[in-house]
Amino acid sequence: MHDAARGDDAAPFDALLLLSFGGPEGPDEVIPFLENVTRGRGVPRERLAEAGAHYELFGGVSPINAQNRELVAAIEKEFAAHGPALPVYWGNRNWRPYLADTLQRMADDGVRRAAVLVTSAYASYSGCGQYHENLLAARAEVGEHAPELDKLRHYFNHPGFVAPLVDHTLAALERLPEQLRAGARLVMTTHSVPTVTAETAGPDGNAYVEQHLETARLVAAGVARALGRPHMAWDLVFQSRSGPPQVPWLEPDVGDHLVQLHEDGVPAAVLVPIGFLSDHMEVVYDLDVEAKAAADRVGLPIARAATTGSDPRFAAAVRELVLERAASVRGGHPDRCALGSLGPSHDVCPLGCCPDPRGRGAGLRGAALLDR
Structure with missing residues (x-):
């Protein structure tokens, strides 16, 4: 043992x-x-x-x-x-x-x-x-x-962190109108950081984005397995950008991305805050208030998954x-x-x-x- x-x-x-x-x-x-x-x-x-x-x-x-x-x-x-x-x-x-x-x-x-x-x-x-x-x-x-x-x-990438996100994403999909669920896009969100911070993260650089992409893939794959689908369409986007405008930060912004999804004909989206352990202020304000307002302006139905907590x-x-x-x-x-x-x-x-x-x-x- x-x-x-x-x-x-x-x-x-x-x-x-x-x-x-x-x-x-x-x-x-x-x-x-x-x-x-x-x-x-x-x-x-x-x-x-x-x-x-x-x-x-x-x-x-x-x-x-x-x-x-x-x-x-x-x-x-x-x-x-x-x-x-x-x-x-x-x-x-x-x-x-x-x-x-x-x-x-x-x-x-x-x-x-x-x-x-x-x-x-x-x-x-x-x-x-x-x-x-x-x-x-x-x-x-x-x-x-x-x-x-x-x-x-x-x-x-620990299953104890990922598995609850899968379940919460499935629950959020269920909150969408039934006729929209099959075409809904999973929008994986995390805190934006300056690009120089992202580039130097981890021993060899770029770990911040690479790790989030891995979690996003794991959650999407888990959702697809639960639904019996070959795959689930998803994107990694960023939220909570602050700081001086001349400093480049990771993009796309979640609100801008939701507008673009609507323009591309995506019928609905599920916000999945994979970058956060709990539903704290950057989740409940930046997603439930600001991102929702952006989606409502263009008429894109959305639901938000809970965090692992x-x-x-x-x-x-x-x-x-x-x-x-x-x-x-x-x-x-x-x-x-x-x-x-x-x-x-x-x-x-x-x-x-x-x-x-x-x-x-x-x-x-x-x-x-x-x-x-």
Whole structure:
């Protein structure tokens, strides 16, 4: 039996840390949160107010913190049912509970070494490299008693991440009028990033787009199998673009793409937010409000699939990833579950992987003004 399947043996880990972006939980927190997100980037105050208006549609509350609590509960339930008996902690990059505060609590509780699950499935600076920097900075703030931290690998092609997306896409198709379903296009969406960020993502570059294309293929293939079709037409598009107009970002934009689909005679579309783990603000505003408005203007029927979220299959995947990494740290050779052709991602990021684009002169002014 492979080490990864050895019951509750998570040594040397004595905790799991869920690390996320964070978001406001009341109107008074919106601008301070956005100031945290954009600190040092020179974003004008009026741009913060513009982004803050998005939150007003939802009572000044981002869904992300509540969804992280649900995910923590799902992972704890999985650990309780199958082992290991690991406590689960949660810390954020940009809002309470702040990462450094969580690490201090972990140190006070006697945690010596923890596995870290980041709520970003793909390689990129903002989705991986910057979280590594956050972990280093938080450990330095806590000091010599801070626990050692091992970030788990990217899970974009793990069946526990992909299978819920397939099911949610099928459910969204069912919400379209029956006569439109056969011709509906799957529109896979993710956060746009500057092209220089995409080009330098991963050890060899271009991993951000390649990994999303792989997930999109896996979801489309899963949907086609469930429906008994040879294939399912799909596109990868981008959303949530921000920053100065002179900096090129990944395209096409989801709203523009929906208009083009209508012009091309496509009868309907299903939006599938493969780039996000949960239905947070960049999903509920950018897709359910802005993209829907674009589709409504041209009369294109759409439905939106849910994200993976706290699905029990993903919680089980987290447990697998913890045990897999623990076995690797102990010198074992565990099974590393992955679908598709890219294979499992690396455990330890090589030097120079996903560099900070601001160090390359690209800038990220205004990037990621919402949450993820």
